[in-house]
Amino acid sequence: MTVTIRTLTRRSSGRESVRATEVDKTQLVIGRATDCDINLPDLLVALRHARLIVSSTSFVVEAEGDNEFKFNGRVVRRAQAQFGEAAALQFGPYRLTFVAPMGRLTIDVERIEQARTEIPDPDKTFSLRGTWLSKRTTSYVFATLVAVLFLAFPIFTYATHSTQSPISSGRISLQKVKAGEMWSSGKLAGPHQRLARDCTSCHQDAFVSVRDQACLQCHDTIKHHADATRLAKADTPRTPFGSGLRLVAETFDKPAGRCADCHMEHNGSEGVSPTSQASCTSCHDGMSKRLPDAKVIDASDFGRNHPDFHPTIVETPDADAPKFTRVSLTDLDKARKAREQLASQTPQRSCAGFAVGQPNFRGIVHDGGDLPAEARVGDNSGLVFPHALHLDEKGCVAALAQQVTRQAAATTGLSKGPNYGKKLVCEDCHTRDERNVGYKPVEMEKNCSACHSLVFNTGAGGLRTLRHGYTSEVIAALLDFYQARVVSDATRPAMAPEARRRPGEATVQRAVAARETAFANAGGRASNRVQAIFSEGGACYGCHVITPPATPGGIDYRVQPVTLRDSFLPHGVFDHGAHEPGELTCDDCHNASTSRTSADVLMPHVQTCQSCHGGEHATALVQSSCVMCHGFHSTDPAAPVMKPVTTARRQQGATGSMGGASR
Amino acid sequence: MARAGTHVERRRDAKHESFLRHRDYFYLKVALVLCGAFVGVYLFTHPQPRHNGGTWLGYTLGTISALLIVWLTMLGLRKRAITPGAWSLKGWTSAHIYLGLSLIVLATLHTGFQFGWNVHTLAYALMMFVIGSGLFGIYFYATIPSLMSDNRAEKSNLQMLEEIAALDSDLRTAAQPLNEANARLVQNAIDNTKIGGGVLTRLRTTHPRCATARALDELKAVAKAQPRNLGGDGLAQVNSLLDRKMVLLDRARRHIRYRALLELWLYVHVPVTFALLAALVAHIVSVFFMW
Numbered sequence: 039m040t041v042t043i044r045t046l047t048r049r050s051s052g053r054e055s056v057r058a059t060e061v062d063k064t065q066l067v068i069g070r071a072t073d074c075d076i077n078l079p080d081l082l083v084a085l086r087h088a089r090l091i092v093s094s095t096s097f098v099v100e101a102e103g104d105n106e107f108k109f110n111g112r113v114v115r116r117a118q119a120q121f122g123e124a125a126a127l128q129f130g131p132y133r134l135t136f137v138a139p140m141g142r143l144t145i146d147v148e149r150i151e152q153a154r155t156e157i158p159d160p161d162k163t164f165s166l167r168g169t170w171l172s173k174r175t176t177s178y179v180f181a182t183l184v185a186v187l188f189l190a191f192p193i194f195t196y197a198t199h200s201t202q203s204p205i206s207s208g209r210i211s212l213q214k215v216k217a218g219e220m221w222s223s224g225k226l227a228g229p230h231q232r233l234a235r236d237c238t239s240c241h242q243d244a245f246v247s248v249r250d251q252a253c254l255q256c257h258d259t260i261k262h263h264a265d266a267t268r269l270a271k272a273d274t275p276r277t278p279f280g281s282g283l284r285l286v287a288e289t290f291d292k293p294a295g296r297c298a299d300c301h302m303e304h305n306g307s308e309g310v311s312p313t314s315q316a317s318c319t320s321c322h323d324g325m326s327k328r329l330p331d332a333k334v335i336d337a338s339d340f341g342r343n344h345p346d347f348h349p350t351i352v353e354t355p356d357a358d359a360p361k362f363t364r365v366s367l368t369d370l371d372k373a374r375k376a377r378e379q380l381a382s383q384t385p386q387r388s389c390a391g392f393a394v395g396q397p398n399f400r401g402i403v404h405d406g407g408d409l410p411a412e413a414r415v416g417d418n419s420g421l422v423f424p425h426a427l428h429l430d431e432k433g434c435v436a437a438l439a440q441q442v443t444r445q446a447a448a449t450t451g452l453s454k455g456p457n458y459g460k461k462l463v464c465e466d467c468h469t470r471d472e473r474n475v476g477y478k479p480v481e482m483e484k485n486c487s488a489c490h491s492l493v494f495n496t497g498a499g500g501l502r503t504l505r506h507g508y509t510s511e512v513i514a515a516l517l518d519f520y521q522a523r524v525v526s527d528a529t530r531p532a533m534a535p536e537a538r539r540r541p542g543e544a545t546v547q548r549a550v551a552a553r554e555t556a557f558a559n560a561g562g563r564a565s566n567r568v569q570a571i572f573s574e575g576g577a578c579y580g581c582h583v584i585t586p587p588a589t590p591g592g593i594d595y596r597v598q599p600v601t602l603r604d605s606f607l608p609h610g611v612f613d614h615g616a617h618e619p620g621e622l623t624c625d626d627c628h629n630a631s632t633s634r635t636s637a638d639v640l641m642p643h644v645q646t647c648q649s650c651h652g653g654e655h656a657t658a659l660v661q662s663s664c665v666m667c668h669g670f671h672s673t674d675p676a677a678p679v680m681k682p683v684t685t686a687r688r689q690q691g692a693t694g695s696m697g698g699a700s701r
Numbered sequence: 702m703a704r705a706g707t708h709v710e711r712r713r714d715a716k717h718e719s720f721l722r723h724r725d726y727f728y729l730k731v732a733l734v735l736c737g738a739f740v741g742v743y744l745f746t747h748p749q750p751r752h753n754g755g756t757w758l759g760y761t762l763g764t765i766s767a768l769l770i771v772w773l774t775m776l777g778l779r780k781r782a783i784t785p786g787a788w789s790l791k792g793w794t795s796a797h798i799y800l801g802l803s804l805i806v807l808a809t810l811h812t813g814f815q816f817g818w819n820v821h822t823l824a825y826a827l828m829m830f831v832i833g834s835g836l837f838g839i840y841f842y843a844t845i846p847s848l849m850s851d852n853r854a855e856k857s858n859l860q861m862l863e864e865i866a867a868l869d870s871d872l873r874t875a876a877q878p879l880n881e882a883n884a885r886l887v888q889n890a891i892d893n894t895k896i897g898g899g900v901l902t903r904l905r906t907t908h909p910r911c912a913t914a915r916a917l918d919e920l921k922a923v924a925k926a927q928p929r930n931l932g933g934d935g936l937a938q939v940n941s942l943l944d945r946k947m948v949l950l951d952r953a954r955r956h957i958r959y960r961a962l963l964e965l966w967l968y969v970h971v972p973v974t975f976a977l978l979a980a981l982v983a984h985i986v987s988v989f990f991m992w
Contacts (some may be wrong), residue, residue, distance in 0.1 A: 071878075081877070081887055081888040081891075083879060084884075085878075085884075157859070157862045157863055157866045158862060158897070160862055163858070163897045163957070166955075166961055166964045166965060168898065169899060169903070170900070171900060171968045172968075173972060176968070176971075177974075177975035179972075180976035181976055181978060182979070183979075184976045186981070188820040188980060188983040189982065189983035189987075192987065193990070219819065220819055221819060221987040222814050222819055223755070223821055224817060237991055245989055245990060246992060305750050305815070312750065314749045316747075316749055346985065358795075538913065616968045
């Protein structure tokens with residue numbers, strides 16, 4: 039049988055060329071080897087891939103070994119076809135089409151798949167652009183993620199934030215998802231921490247700086263330091279740089295003088311209560327130039343530039359509306375020296391003489407008409423109290439104190455009664471307050487009455503005591519007592535009208551006469567008692583300035599009101615407790631032992647403080663910024679001063695009382 | 702001629718002065734002065750209650766840093782337009798690097814060393830991450846281009862691939878006489894030798910699954926086992942072709958690895974920069990929103 043093998047080659051130009059060979063065999067070899075009858079030069083074809091066996095009616099293709107080929111699209115190892123049937127076989131890239139009319143076989147050989155010689159895209163091959171990595175996609179994804187999570191989401195929670203408690207509201211809230219904390223620039227201070235998740239409690243409007251109204255929602259009782267316009271004037275920037283900063287701040291809606299100007303949040307415990315000297319000196323350094331009418335003296339640093347103290351003293355004592363004034367300690371000291379000069383000219387006589395014979399400047403404003411003007415400057419408390427007398431170790435007060443101690447010990451035991459040592463010391467009369475910072479106001483009943491007894495009678499029926507502070511009651515009580523006593527005297531047996539006296543009736547008549555005289559004189563005698571108590575040598579006169587009766591011989595005595603200050607420096611706090619650990623004694627600061635009158639203000643000069651305390655940046659001394667002593671939120675002397683940070687903890691809940699006026 | 706002359710001159714410039722050394726470290730000096738000045742101001746001012754982003758210095762540093770970040774990002778646009786001179790791309794790159802590094806100081810001073818789990822520290826952390834990835838970039842750009850140049854032996858990317866393709870074509874012809882097993886190895890080497898591949902493959906220095914390497918190994922073993930006088934079956938020629946292909950493959954792959962190193966940091970640098978820009982916007986908006 040003659041088999042015609044037609045090899046078709048397609049040129050790139052599209053032209054087809056056919057090369058035909060004829061083989062006269064019944065068995066043909068198909069393979070890559072050059073000696074094959076049908077040579078298929080491709081590595082996918084085996085050297086001897088298959089055999090073709092041709093008979094008269096059919097032809098069979100059998101693969102050699104493990105080889106396979108495709109027959110009419112199926113992978114087979116053997117294929118058989120009848121003449122007259124169409125058959126297409128594929129070996130690797132070659133298609134063999136069997137055209138077999140009866141008695142004649144033609145095989146068309148055509149390469150249908152060209153060898154792959156394409157060159158990969160160099161850019162994709164060499165650059166990472168050929169991998170899954172993408173800068174663009176990841177950029178979009180990252181940026182979107184961040185923008186959604188950290189920008190859109192917090193704004194959404196802000197916009198949908200309900201005014202009711204975030205804890206109770208069921209929907210997405212700042213509380214639950216902490217969107218607010220995402221934006222928080224730092225921890226809040228102390229009690230503000232509970233607001234941490236509720237940004238709107240302070241940041242009430244978007245893009246509007248925190249206003250004072252937000253602060254005043256809670257801090258509604260806070261006192262203002264000064265009028266806002268005056269504050270702004272005092273805080274006028276002094277340098278072009280400062281003015282520039284102010285301008286920028288105002289341009290960006292941060293007006294000066296807001297609470298938040300000083301109280302800076304989101305810095306943890308720092309900042310919310312400003313402690314730096316600069317917070318104060320931004321106004322008070324050279325403030326007199328900017329606010330000429332300000333009563334406060336300039337200060338810039340406690341160690342280098344702080345005025346001497348100007349104690350607030352009583353100008354006019356009054357139970358209800360005492361008047362105060364501020365006087366420089368220098369003037370006060372001058373007056374004290376003048377008084378001491380006058381006192382030294384008069385020889386001291388006795389215990390009583392101290393108070394009576396010597397000039398003791400009783401009520402120097404009212405009674406000191408004969409004193410020179412410079413000696414009259416002093417605290418006009420209305421009380422006569424010579425510290426020197428009470429602290430004198432050899433004087434009558436010391437002796438009395440010892441006696442009181444002995445008596446008290448005899449009756450109530452040493453542990454209960456007053457226990458004065460050889461002489462009185464400050465603590466015998468002055469008691470530290472609960473906060474261990476200052477001293478309680480001195481009270482007659484608690485602090486003086488152990489010696490200054492107001493008992494006026496110890497007769498039958500118990501002690502009779504005058505009620506301190508109530509002048510009219512005192513007068514009434516004395517009158518009542520002494521008048522009543524005449525009656526009781528009259529009922530004594532010696533004076534009784536029915537007493538038997540047979541022999542010599544004269545006695546009875548005398549007694550009757552005496553009784554009548556006693557009744558007649560009762561009013562006068564009682565008045566005498568009242569006069570005695572309010573006059574020189576009397577119980578009230580010793581300590582009080584007495585306004586004598588309007589008419590001579592009358593008894594409408596009045597006691598000048600007493601106003602005792604518990605602080606001479608109401609704008610500052612001196613922590614006495616904090617000064618105990620050292621070797622300091624009261625006398626180191628308060629020169630009390632030579633003070634003859636309560637007009638003396640026993641305050642130390644600022645230099646005394648400066649011997650230990652320097653400014654905020656002091657190196658050798660205790661670093662002391664303004665707030666160690668001064669508060670900010672009060673200028674009203676009758677109002678509690680906002681306590682400085684250093685003692686705030688101890689003072690929590692307590693309010694300092696001012697002007698402890700006596701009744 | 703004159704034009705050719707300037708061209709040569711410029712080429713010489715490019716060769717002798719790296720982007721780091723540009724204009725005698727001009728931008729390094731600018732960055733150092735900038736950082737030194739602000740460190741000085743930071744140390745010698747005492748804002749109340751403490752240094753943070755909200756003081757005048759903090760806002761100043763923040764504004765400068767934010768503008769710097771935006772400007773640094775502009776390199777991505779700028780690099781697509783190559784111009785010569787003081788504002789050449791190289792100058793721009795040099796400024797990008799040194800001013801970018803100065804952000805480490807400026808932005809840190811801006812924070813006042815206050816950090817927390819919030820958008821502000823997020824922006825800072827992303828910025829530091831971008832700068833960190835940039836440092837890798839500096840290192841690779843300073844070391845790799847010369848290696849690449851040595852490796853590619855003045856051949857273009859396309860030339861390298863064309864050479865390999867040509868060898869494949871030769872192999873196809875040369876392998877015709879080989880027996881089935883050997884021919885399959887060669888065919889496999891032609892069809893399945895991967896140049897490039899995944900990210901990790903590109904970074905690898907060895908490619909143990911390379912079809913060409915395998916074919917070469919096995920066919921060499923076959924050739925060794927064969928008696929010497931049977932040289933006419935083309936095995937030796939195939940092996941020599943495979944050998945040459947292997948050399949070209951190694952070179953191409955090294956080139957790919959270098960390119961990957963040179964590019965990979967940018968796949969971090971650029972997307973994180975965009976995250977940073979978003980965080981920066983969130984940071985600034987949040988500050989003014991909660992003013």
